[in-house]
Amino acid sequence: FPAADVAADNHVVGKPRRSSSAAKRRRINGEEYKSSSWSQFTPVPHEDGFQWRKYGEKKIQGTHFTRSYFRCTYRNDRGCQATKQIQQKDNNDPPMFQVTYSNEHTCTTTRLINNINNPAALHNLTANPNGHHDSDDDDTIFTKMIKQEEQAAWLPPPPPADLATISNNFDETPGLHVCQEVPPSSSNSSVISHYADEFDHHQMLETTVMEEALGLGVDLDDPYFYDPNLLLIYESLMNCY
DNA sequence: ACCATTTGACCTTA
DNA sequence: TAAGGTCAAATGGT
Numbered sequence: 001f002p003a004a005d006v007a008a009d010n011h012v013v014g015k016p017r018r019s020s021s022a023a024k025r026r027r028i029n030g031e032e033y034k035s036s037s038w039s040q041f042t043p044v045p046h047e048d049g050f051q052w053r054k055y056g057e058k059k060i061q062g063t064h065f066t067r068s069y070f071r072c073t074y075r076n077d078r079g080c081q082a083t084k085q086i087q088q089k090d091n092n093d094p095p096m097f098q099v100t101y102s103n104e105h106t107c108t109t110t111r112l113i114n115n116i117n118n119p120a121a122l123h124n125l126t127a128n129p130n131g132h133h134d135s136d137d138d139d140t141i142f143t144k145m146i147k148q149e150e151q152a153a154w155l156p157p158p159p160p161a162d163l164a165t166i167s168n169n170f171d172e173t174p175g176l177h178v179c180q181e182v183p184p185s186s187s188n189s190s191v192i193s194h195y196a197d198e199f200d201h202h203q204m205l206e207t208t209v210m211e212e213a214l215g216l217g218v219d220l221d222d223p224y225f226y227d228p229n230l231l232l233i234y235e236s237l238m239n240c241y
Numbered sequence: 242a243c244c245a246t247t248t249g250a251c252c253t254t255a
Numbered sequence: 256t257a258a259g260g261t262c263a264a265a266t267g268g269t
Contacts, residue, residue: 067260
């Protein structure tokens, strides 16, 4: 199953966010550390096997959608410093999200994923994506996240040329969602062309990534293609049968 | 009542 | 000083 190696090791779909100055490795106590931030594109931003608590949402300049900020649910009781940001990139069917992770998980769930070859750990992971014992309580959180994502996935259609219409769509957007569409800050033709250019840029970027992946034999119809963690689970399951 | 999300205020950084 | 990131009180769902 070559797709797993491609996505997990070579970062075809997930690539380091920082490329210039921040990409320089820092040296602490004589040890070298890689950047603790990485990102990936996915239509299912919540399906990464971890539990997250949202702590903020922000309109980022030059983007259509708000950025959502999450930290690990176990930050307080287990001191896990993992965080992630979710930024919706387009309104395709399904929409694509960029998920940027910072800091590795130090909570129990991380150990389960790292021990994916352990059949017991794998069973726990696949039986319940939260990586816990099975119980109704654990399930409700994950289910809620998925429902939340589904709501975000079906936003109003792509921005029309008429800016007044954009504002109307924004007002009708439901309250509970991950990334909501945001109206332009001013109304003139340069704003429209700016968004058009930005849209083209993202389309081009996605196309480049997809072509690169296809060249390496990735099956784009496979939903697990987008998430390295899910790919690992998928691969281990394939090995089991 | 408890807990996660929302959201404007506040803080940090370039 | 403005944009991005985080805090925390208010809000809403169960």
